[in-house]
Amino acid sequence: TPDSRPDRPGALRVAIVLAGLANDSGFHQIGADGVRKFQQDGEIELQIRESVINPVDAEPVFRQYAAEGYDLVIGWGFSYADAIFRTAKEFPDAHFLTTGGADVAQKATANVATWTYAAEEMGFLLGYIAGQSKLSPVAVVEGEKQPFVQAQWFGFSQGLRLANPAAAEMPPIYTGSFEDAEKANQATATRIREGARLIAANAEGYAPGVASAAKTAGVATVGLASTTSEAAREVNIGRVRVDLVPLMRGVLDRLKSKSFAGQALKSTLANRSLVPSDINKVATAPDVPGDLDSRVDDLVSRLAAGKLAVEPWTPGR
Amino acid sequence: MVTACVVLGMALLVAFAGSDVPVVLAGWWRGAFGTPYNAVQTLSYATPLVLVALGVSVALRAGMVMVGAEGQMIVGAVFATVVLHGVGPVHSLLALPLGALAGMAGGGLWSLLSGVLLLRWRVNEILSALLADYLAIELLAYLLRTALRDPGGAATPQSAPLFEEALIPRLPVPGRLHVAALVVLGIVLVALWWHHSRIAFIVDVHGQRPWLAARLGVSPASIVLSTTAVSGAAAGLAGWMQLAGVDGRLHPGISAGIGFSGLVVAVLGRNHPVGIVVAAIAFASLTTGASGVQIATGTIPASIGTVAQAVLLLAVSVAVVLTRRNVAVRRAQRKDDRAVA
Amino acid sequence: MTVLSLDFWVLVLAGALASATPIVLAGLGETVLQRAGQFNLGIEGIMICGALAGVLGSAAAGPFAGAGFGVLAGVLLGFVFALGCLAGIDVVLVGVALTMLGVGVSTFVFQSWVPSGRTNLSVPTLPAMSVPGLSQLPGIGPLFSSIGVLTYAAGALAVLTWWVLRWTRFGLRIRAVGDSPDVAAVRGVPVSRYRAVAALIAGGFAGLAGAALSLSAIGSFSPGMSGGRGFIALAVVVVARRAPLGVLAGALLFAVPDSLGLLGQTRDTGLPVEALHALPYLVTFVVVCFESRHRMRLRQDTAI
Amino acid sequence: MDTRSMTTSPVVALRAVSKRFATVQALGNVDLVLRPGEVHVLLGENGAGKSTATKILAGLETPDEGEVVVDGEPVALRARADSIRRGVGLVAQAGSLAGELTLVENLLLSHSSWLARRRAAADSLRRAADAAGITLELDVPAHALGVAQRQLGELAIALAQGARVLLLDEPTSSLGPHEVGGLFARLRRLAESGVAILFITHRLAEIRQVADVATVLSHGTVSLHGNVSETDDAALLRAMTGELPSRTPDRPKRTVGPVLLRLDEVTASGREHVPLREVSIEVRSGEILGVLGVAGNGQRTLADVAAGVLRPSRGSVRTTGDVAYVPEARSEGLLPHMPAKRSAVLRRLTEPRFARFGVLDDRATGRFAKELFDRHDVRPRDPEVPTGLLSGGNQQKLLVGRELDGAPQVAVLHGPTQGLDVRATDAVRAEIQRAAGEGAAVLLVSSDVDEVRGLADRLIVLFDGRVADQFDAADFDATRVGRAMAGLST
Numbered sequence A: 001t002p003d004s005r006p007d008r009p010g011a012l013r014v015a016i017v018l019a020g021l022a023n024d025s026g027f028h029q030i031g032a033d034g035v036r037k038f039q040q041d042g043e044i045e046l047q048i049r050e051s052v053i054n055p056v057d058a059e060p061v062f063r064q065y066a067a068e069g070y071d072l073v074i075g076w077g078f079s080y081a082d083a084i085f086r087t088a089k090e091f092p093d094a095h096f097l098t099t100g101g102a103d104v105a106q107k108a109t110a111n112v113a114t115w116t117y118a119a120e121e122m123g124f125l126l127g128y129i130a131g132q133s134k135l136s137p138v139a140v141v142e143g144e145k146q147p148f149v150q151a152q153w154f155g156f157s158q159g160l161r162l163a164n165p166a167a168a169e170m171p172p173i174y175t176g177s178f179e180d181a182e183k184a185n186q187a188t189a190t191r192i193r194e195g196a197r198l199i200a201a202n203a204e205g206y207a208p209g210v211a212s213a214a215k216t217a218g219v220a221t222v223g224l225a226s227t228t229s230e231a232a233r234e235v236n237i238g239r240v241r242v243d244l245v246p247l248m249r250g251v252l253d254r255l256k257s258k259s260f261a262g263q264a265l266k267s268t269l270a271n272r273s274l275v276p277s278d279i280n281k282v283a284t285a286p287d288v289p290g291d292l293d294s295r296v297d298d299l300v301s302r303l304a305a306g307k308l309a310v311e312p313w314t315p316g317r
Numbered sequence B: 001m002v003t004a005c006v007v008l009g010m011a012l013l014v015a016f017a018g019s020d021v022p023v024v025l026a027g028w029w030r031g032a033f034g035t036p037y038n039a040v041q042t043l044s045y046a047t048p049l050v051l052v053a054l055g056v057s058v059a060l061r062a063g064m065v066m067v068g069a070e071g072q073m074i075v076g077a078v079f080a081t082v083v084l085h086g087v088g089p090v091h092s093l094l095a096l097p098l099g100a101l102a103g104m105a106g107g108g109l110w111s112l113l114s115g116v117l118l119l120r121w122r123v124n125e126i127l128s129a130l131l132a133d134y135l136a137i138e139l140l141a142y143l144l145r146t147a148l149r150d151p152g153g154a155a156t157p158q159s160a161p162l163f164e165e166a167l168i169p170r171l172p173v174p175g176r177l178h179v180a181a182l183v184v185l186g187i188v189l190v191a192l193w194w195h196h197s198r199i200a201f202i203v204d205v206h207g208q209r210p211w212l213a214a215r216l217g218v219s220p221a222s223i224v225l226s227t228t229a230v231s232g233a234a235a236g237l238a239g240w241m242q243l244a245g246v247d248g249r250l251h252p253g254i255s256a257g258i259g260f261s262g263l264v265v266a267v268l269g270r271n272h273p274v275g276i277v278v279a280a281i282a283f284a285s286l287t288t289g290a291s292g293v294q295i296a297t298g299t300i301p302a303s304i305g306t307v308a309q310a311v312l313l314l315a316v317s318v319a320v321v322l323t324r325r326n327v328a329v330r331r332a333q334r335k336d337d338r339a340v341a
Numbered sequence C: 001m002t003v004l005s006l007d008f009w010v011l012v013l014a015g016a017l018a019s020a021t022p023i024v025l026a027g028l029g030e031t032v033l034q035r036a037g038q039f040n041l042g043i044e045g046i047m048i049c050g051a052l053a054g055v056l057g058s059a060a061a062g063p064f065a066g067a068g069f070g071v072l073a074g075v076l077l078g079f080v081f082a083l084g085c086l087a088g089i090d091v092v093l094v095g096v097a098l099t100m101l102g103v104g105v106s107t108f109v110f111q112s113w114v115p116s117g118r119t120n121l122s123v124p125t126l127p128a129m130s131v132p133g134l135s136q137l138p139g140i141g142p143l144f145s146s147i148g149v150l151t152y153a154a155g156a157l158a159v160l161t162w163w164v165l166r167w168t169r170f171g172l173r174i175r176a177v178g179d180s181p182d183v184a185a186v187r188g189v190p191v192s193r194y195r196a197v198a199a200l201i202a203g204g205f206a207g208l209a210g211a212a213l214s215l216s217a218i219g220s221f222s223p224g225m226s227g228g229r230g231f232i233a234l235a236v237v238v239v240a241r242r243a244p245l246g247v248l249a250g251a252l253l254f255a256v257p258d259s260l261g262l263l264g265q266t267r268d269t270g271l272p273v274e275a276l277h278a279l280p281y282l283v284t285f286v287v288v289c290f291e292s293r294h295r296m297r298l299r300q301d302t303a304i
Numbered sequence D: 001m002d003t004r005s006m007t008t009s010p011v012v013a014l015r016a017v018s019k020r021f022a023t024v025q026a027l028g029n030v031d032l033v034l035r036p037g038e039v040h041v042l043l044g045e046n047g048a049g050k051s052t053a054t055k056i057l058a059g060l061e062t063p064d065e066g067e068v069v070v071d072g073e074p075v076a077l078r079a080r081a082d083s084i085r086r087g088v089g090l091v092a093q094a095g096s097l098a099g100e101l102t103l104v105e106n107l108l109l110s111h112s113s114w115l116a117r118r119r120a121a122a123d124s125l126r127r128a129a130d131a132a133g134i135t136l137e138l139d140v141p142a143h144a145l146g147v148a149q150r151q152l153g154e155l156a157i158a159l160a161q162g163a164r165v166l167l168l169d170e171p172t173s174s175l176g177p178h179e180v181g182g183l184f185a186r187l188r189r190l191a192e193s194g195v196a197i198l199f200i201t202h203r204l205a206e207i208r209q210v211a212d213v214a215t216v217l218s219h220g221t222v223s224l225h226g227n228v229s230e231t232d233d234a235a236l237l238r239a240m241t242g243e244l245p246s247r248t249p250d251r252p253k254r255t256v257g258p259v260l261l262r263l264d265e266v267t268a269s270g271r272e273h274v275p276l277r278e279v280s281i282e283v284r285s286g287e288i289l290g291v292l293g294v295a296g297n298g299q300r301t302l303a304d305v306a307a308g309v310l311r312p313s314r315g316s317v318r319t320t321g322d323v324a325y326v327p328e329a330r331s332e333g334l335l336p337h338m339p340a341k342r343s344a345v346l347r348r349l350t351e352p353r354f355a356r357f358g359v360l361d362d363r364a365t366g367r368f369a370k371e372l373f374d375r376h377d378v379r380p381r382d383p384e385v386p387t388g389l390l391s392g393g394n395q396q397k398l399l400v401g402r403e404l405d406g407a408p409q410v411a412v413l414h415g416p417t418q419g420l421d422v423r424a425t426d427a428v429r430a431e432i433q434r435a436a437g438e439g440a441a442v443l444l445v446s447s448d449v450d451e452v453r454g455l456a457d458r459l460i461v462l463f464d465g466r467v468a469d470q471f472d473a474a475d476f477d478a479t480r481v482g483r484a485m486a487g488l489s490t
């Protein structure tokens, strides 16, 4: 259950509002998992509110939690920012965390921390892992054509080229829905029939469709979660996950020490909040090197040292 | 019996999730009406529903089922965004009517697509409106990715925020109820007049026997076009209200299912303006109450909130049916008594 | 391979066949229901429950049992629909409530079954078969090399539905009930019972459509997987003018441009992706307009 | 004939049945006994309760008091199916054909086999129709048939079903003499073979041709019961209305004015199977043009076109002034689900007195309706009753009254007296005379040849959508008309 009594009195009360389901293996699960850990440790009292799809619907929810005296209200959805900032103005004593694109980073206020992630870097690392498999051509299957997604696949191409300059890339197919597994299945099957040897996708609602088509054809995938489906376990090389825990650790600490103020958080490779995860040795990608972990570490340190840069995506590209 | 069955099923589900019905109901009440803010919030949800439903009811009386409000809201909001961004910051006395007119024009024009095709080639209006909804969604997605994109660079598609003067001022109440809610109230009064007007009766007649209406000098073309345009304009106006009163900028969720719910509200309110207002508040309370349920129980996942909404909707509908039956019986009895006397 | 090449179109058509299947199935049920004078806005909710029931059934007893489970779940929700209508609630309201109910229940069961951190179920899928003879044809052979059993079933059920509506007393009675319930009652047809049966049939078909979605190729459930297909099915029934064989045509009319919109992205068309996504709606729109116009020309006179 | 009613035991009967609708006591303590081999005619004014009695026998309504007896046993008929199972066939007054289905398919609706064997059903239907002297179109959906053809079709279906009790609620109201003749012969034969027949009509002349026993209802109670051979028309009429109706006034002299209705080479295909083909007619002010023809030869399309409800595909229609229209199917001119006052006010709705500040004045419409009901004897005089719940005849009175009130310049009347009782029929005919006298151009379409002959100045005969013959009323010649109606004239 998403809620349990605090083990310790005086535990922080945290509410997280998700635009989707907490067990979607994707974006919303990142948010939920990021706070659930602290709940399990008894450090916070947690309430999770799922599937508040529209920002219009989310605002009263934020407000309700703020009015109920929650210490931290997290809006975990990309279009929540306006609603969070509006609510935060009404509740100057409450604390909020909002998510958004690059734009929110500059908007953090005294009681609103912002979070975003380096989509290009996430894609870059994913592309790097994909390239390590030496599989080619690579095809992207994705849901909606949205800025954060476009940025990710822009980074992906760079990572792929770095790891495997010979890799051919097919243009992405956007099915038009992050949920529609059947269309993703059809798009994947088509790409495979056209020769794709590796399918790149994200761990969203449509992911089971990608996994099953890949499994049927004996083709590898990258970007899916191993919880996506059992098929995904058998074909997916790995993915890049947002690990919210380190950043959340800091937020909670500052809340406790009453020094919470306007942080702009960003998950990056350098701060180890974007991490490779679910790395599998799968039969469909025999050439993935055994020392993938250390190669990734190496890549991350080169990035951190500034020896390597990911070109940022700009809208309208 | 249906209610019994459904309530039983609901109770089972809730029990399954580890909570009990009174707590859920109390939570729903608290979420929907328990605090001034929540009550205002419910009203604020109800506002666009009322507007859309009033429009839909006009078309329903002419015998057309309007499922196009969703798309009309979108196109209305797009028009308003384009116009407002186009003129740039102007005084709110200009910006507000301009936005409203643009919204109505957008919604009205989009609805005329169905109206004209129905008249010209008898294209089923449910079908054309449904398809037009999807087209509007794709159009919005395209514009938000290209011409109307927020230059500030957001992670999700959205337009730049409207300038300050274009935003509808809020009423001095807790919660986000804006001044345009008063406009809607005015529209309800007009609708009340219209509902009992002679022309509305002629529209009814057209819905059942077109030739009789035609003989009164009201041509099918004028009825079909005017009723679709009115329903579209109402939806477009609602689109502007969401844009300038609630969201402050255009984004893909601008219509948020309101167009679809508006049809439900019109049916639930049986086309009567007062019925529509009551139905809209009841329907809005389904959404606002869901938060209360969650907070009250703490354990119930959102999906159960959706189930609770369905059950409440069925329960309210059954209540409406029973009340109507009672009223009819009582009326007959009264007449009987008079006849005996 | 260009947009004009045969291979490309084979791919498009193969995709269309698969994606038309659930729409045909749901549309057939809706056809029966509409012939009985009602319509169900809740197909979407039934479909998603059918998809989940299909997965659970397949996990327990294999894919064919899964399809059966899907039907069963659909019939159950069809029963709720029938009850709601019998209670005198407007069909629009019952349909909307049913959509909410279906979405809520399926999500709830799914979350209970597969909580956060647990791996989603993968279950055996229904087999696909090739059409003997046709699959050996050069060029278009691949189109027939692997067609799901439910695609065959959808075709067969369309013919069966047509046959039942036309050649059985049951079918005639359903049509009479839809045509005019008062008249049907005078002819001795128990109207409510026939409507209820039609609702169960429609529910069963929608449930099977859901199972087709989860069991034809994917073998897993995800909460949003019905993706608005219930509403498309409704539209297709209108396009088909409530004729079972018309539903086949209507579903393909939608599915082919839909598939084309997906695969068109792999070619350099120069069109924005939204235009490709809009393709099926646009094509359906245009075809319906022409068809209506043609129909009107056939009967030259216009009633006022 | 007389002894038979003594000896045979009843198949079905109503015993002391009462039935009340909200404000109306439709039946009070009614006994009605149907015996095999007997044609039992049920008479009464519009709204007397005839249809209600029939519906109770058919299981469509349940009595408040009293019981239905079948084969000597009291039974509870809960649905139409119960009484079908007991062999009770019905031709309902409002029509009971599913419009989307053909006649054959309508027959199959209550067949015992679960398979729709169209060929066999068509054969049995055709046999039944032939035996009754009826010609039918079996392969078109019922909605494409005119009312008369639907009535014939329903009769044929009832006959083909081989019921042992036949309830016929005004089966002849829109049939011509030719069809009625054939039908009666068939009914007599059926009676002789042991079928019990209940027959409702307003045409007294028909009674003696076919009926053995008569029951008269007046305001829901039995006012006369006896063998037809032992009663005379005057007694029946007295029992129905309590008085003798006045005679139809003789045709007054009218002054004929300018052409107010003109059809030029009109070709049109309406809902009827037979389209209208190149029809040209002129009707002048003060003139009544009668239209005759076997049902289904384009009459309905002609009326629709003349009234401006249907736009012709070729040719032109010109009317001058106000057009009154009484369509063949009365419900097409009414709003069945709305209060009767709404149906009543339809023609005058735009007058200022019916609205205040644009709001429909319900009291004014109520008053108007009440006056209209008084003038045209629409019963009950309750403007709030939903139109569709008025008895068939009263709906017809409302419709005709509404249309002919207020001196229309053109009147298109299709079967204006169908379903009306003797008195109301006379009243409507007088009303038509009056309208023409006041200068209306009247197009009168009717299956009742005598009615047309009695009222019209000129006649045309339609066959297969064309004008087969036309002549002045003075030249009326039954053989010539018969030939034209059969398509034999050149």
Ligand SMILES: Nc1ncnc2c1ncn2[C@@H]1O[C@H](COP(=O)(O)OP(=O)(O)OP(=O)(O)O)[C@@H](O)[C@H]1O
Pocket (backbone or CB within 6 Å): B208, C180, C183, D094, D095, D096, D097, D098, D099, D142, D147, D150, D151, D329, D330, D331, D332, D336, D337
């Ligand atoms: N099967 C039938 N047999 C005989 N008459 C019929 C039949 N069906 C309809 N009618 C008559 O035809 C007329 C028009 O019927 P129709 O069913 O078109 O009405 P409608 O427009 O559907 O009415 P409503 O809107 O009240 O349902 C009515 O007078 C009715 O009595």
Ligand SMILES: Nc1ncnc2c1ncn2[C@@H]1O[C@H](COP(=O)(O)OP(=O)(O)OP(=O)(O)O)[C@@H](O)[C@H]1O
Pocket (backbone or CB within 6 Å): D021, D022, D024, D025, D026, D044, D045, D046, D047, D048, D049, D050, D051, D052, D053, D093, D379, D380, D389, D390, D391, D392, D393, D394, D419, D421
């Ligand atoms: N369902 C109903 N609800 C209310 N009143 C009804 C209903 N059915 C019939 N009535 C009323 O009952 C009375 C008897 O009607 P019924 O139809 O039996 O008359 P009828 O003798 O058949 O007349 P007609 O010759 O005009 O057909 C009428 O006043 C009618 O308005």
Ligand SMILES: [Mg+2]
Pocket (backbone or CB within 6 Å): C179, C180
């Ligand atoms: Mg009807």
Ligand SMILES: [Mg+2]
Pocket (backbone or CB within 6 Å): D050, D051, D052, D093, D169, D391, D392, D393
């Ligand atoms: Mg009657």
